[in-house]
Amino acid sequence: MKAMICRAHGEPESLEYGDLPTPATGPDEVRIAVRAAGVNFPDILVVQGKYQFKTPFPFAPGMECAGEIVETGANVTHLRPGDRVAAHPWNGCFAEQVVAPAATAFKLPDGIDLATAAACPVTYGTVYHALVDRGELRADDTLLVLGAAGGVGLNAVEIGKLLGARVIAAAGSADKLALCREYGADETVDYGTGPLRDQVKALTGGRGxxxxxxxxxxxxxxxxMRCINWQGRLLIIGFAGGRIARVPANLALLKGVALVGVAYQSFANRDPAAxxxxxxxxxxWLAAGRLRPHISMRFPLPQAPDAMRAIAERRSTGKVVLLVDEPTVS
Ligand SMILES: NC(=O)c1ccc[n+]([C@@H]2O[C@H](COP(=O)([O-])OP(=O)(O)OC[C@H]3O[C@@H](n4cnc5c(N)ncnc54)[C@H](OP(=O)(O)O)[C@@H]3O)[C@@H](O)[C@H]2O)c1
Structure with missing residues (x-):
C-alpha cells in the first residue's frame, strides 16, 4: 500500500511517499481503508524523534483518520466491514490502510463526511479530557485558551463554551481571533498588542x-502564571512555542494554583473505556451540530510534508487534513 514513510528521524520533508507492506489484522484490531487523515502538531514531533513514544522504522506517521472498515479481528464485535469509522491508533494513518486497536475506532453517525471525521479524534478527545476530566471546568469559570486558533485551541474555545464557561481566546493575529469569536469566544487577546497578563487582568476585574x-x-x-486566579488550574497541554515551561513554584504556592498535566494518549491507552x-x-455533539470542526487546509496524501510545514509555520487554523485516494493497485 502507498504510505508516507519515515525511515529515519528528520524534518517533515524527509518523509518518502512509497510502498509499505499492508498490515495484518490481529484479533483485537480492525483494518481501515483510510480516506482522510488529520494532521496534528505532535506528528511533526514524531517524525523529528522528539515525541514521548518512539516507533521502529520504517513506519507511517499519522495519529488519526477516518475511513471504512475492511477487516475485523476475531474478538471484535462492535464493528463490521463496511462501517464508516473515525479512529486514533496514534500511528500509521498517513497511508492507504491502517490497522488500529478496535478500542480506538468509533462508528460514525450518518451525515458526517470522512474528511470532517478525520479531524476530530485527537484534538476533541484531548480537549474533552483536559477540560472535563482534568480541569473540572465549571459554568461559572473563566477559561483562558492560549494558541486559541490552533487544532486543540479552537476545540477548547468551542467545548469551553458548550460547558458554559466564559472564554477568553488568546492568539497571534486579528484573523485568528476573529475565527475564535466565530467559535464562541467571549473575549479575545492579541499577544501582539500588549502583555498577556495586563489584558487578561483587565478582562477579569483583576482576578485572572x-x-x-x-x-x-x-x-x-x-x-x-501571572494572570491566573486564586486556586486556578493551569492545564499543561503542550509546548508548540518550542520551549518547555519551567513554572516558578512560589507562584503556584502563593495563588494555590494546581498544575495539571494532560496526556491524552496515555489516558486513552490506560483507560480505554473512559x-x-x-x-x-x-x-x-458532532451529530447534533454542536461541534463544528474547522478545517483550514486539505492536501493529498503525498503532500503530507507541506501540511506539516503549514502547521509548524503557524499558517493553519483549526485542523489540516490529508485526503487519500482510492488505491489504484489492488
Ligand atoms: N497533551 C496532549 O495530550 C496533547 C494532544 C494533542 C496536542 N498536544 C500539543 O498541543 C500543542 C498544539 O497542538 P496542535 O495540534 O493544536 O497545534 P497547532 O494547530 O499548530 O496549534 C498551535 C498553536 O500554538 C501557537 N504557537 C505559538 N508559538 C508557536 C510556534 N513556535 N510554532 C507553532 N505554533 C505556535 C499558534 O498560534 P498563534 O500563531 O496564534 O500563536 C498555533 O495556532 C502541541 O504542543 C501538541 O504537541 C498535546
Whole structure:
C-alpha cells in the first residue's frame, strides 16, 4: 500500500511517499481503508524523534483518520466491514490502510463526511479530557485558551463554551481571533498588542482566569502564571512555542494554583473505556451540530510534508487534513 514513510528521524520533508507492506489484522484490531487523515502538531514531533513514544522504522506517521472498515479481528464485535469509522491508533494513518486497536475506532453517525471525521479524534478527545476530566471546568469559570486558533485551541474555545464557561481566546493575529469569536469566544487577546497578563487582568476585574488551557508553553506559560486566579488550574497541554515551561513554584504556592498535566494518549491507552465514553459524547455533539470542526487546509496524501510545514509555520487554523485516494493497485 502507498504510505508516507519515515525511515529515519528528520524534518517533515524527509518523509518518502512509497510502498509499505499492508498490515495484518490481529484479533483485537480492525483494518481501515483510510480516506482522510488529520494532521496534528505532535506528528511533526514524531517524525523529528522528539515525541514521548518512539516507533521502529520504517513506519507511517499519522495519529488519526477516518475511513471504512475492511477487516475485523476475531474478538471484535462492535464493528463490521463496511462501517464508516473515525479512529486514533496514534500511528500509521498517513497511508492507504491502517490497522488500529478496535478500542480506538468509533462508528460514525450518518451525515458526517470522512474528511470532517478525520479531524476530530485527537484534538476533541484531548480537549474533552483536559477540560472535563482534568480541569473540572465549571459554568461559572473563566477559561483562558492560549494558541486559541490552533487544532486543540479552537476545540477548547468551542467545548469551553458548550460547558458554559466564559472564554477568553488568546492568539497571534486579528484573523485568528476573529475565527475564535466565530467559535464562541467571549473575549479575545492579541499577544501582539500588549502583555498577556495586563489584558487578561483587565478582562477579569483583576482576578485572572480560573482555568488556563496552555498548548503553547515557554514565555506564554510564564505570562499565564501571572494572570491566573486564586486556586486556578493551569492545564499543561503542550509546548508548540518550542520551549518547555519551567513554572516558578512560589507562584503556584502563593495563588494555590494546581498544575495539571494532560496526556491524552496515555489516558486513552490506560483507560480505554473512559476514553470511549468521552468519544461517544463528542460524536453525539458532532451529530447534533454542536461541534463544528474547522478545517483550514486539505492536501493529498503525498503532500503530507507541506501540511506539516503549514502547521509548524503557524499558517493553519483549526485542523489540516490529508485526503487519500482510492488505491489504484489492488
Ligand atoms: N497533551 C496532549 O495530550 C496533547 C494532544 C494533542 C496536542 N498536544 C500539543 O498541543 C500543542 C498544539 O497542538 P496542535 O495540534 O493544536 O497545534 P497547532 O494547530 O499548530 O496549534 C498551535 C498553536 O500554538 C501557537 N504557537 C505559538 N508559538 C508557536 C510556534 N513556535 N510554532 C507553532 N505554533 C505556535 C499558534 O498560534 P498563534 O500563531 O496564534 O500563536 C498555533 O495556532 C502541541 O504542543 C501538541 O504537541 C498535546
Amino acid at each position: 482566569a480560573d482555568v488556563i488551557f496552555d498548548a503553547v508553553g515557554g514565555d506564554m506559560t510564564d505570562a499565564a 476514553s470511549r465514553t468521552n468519544m461517544a459524547t463528542l460524536l453525539d
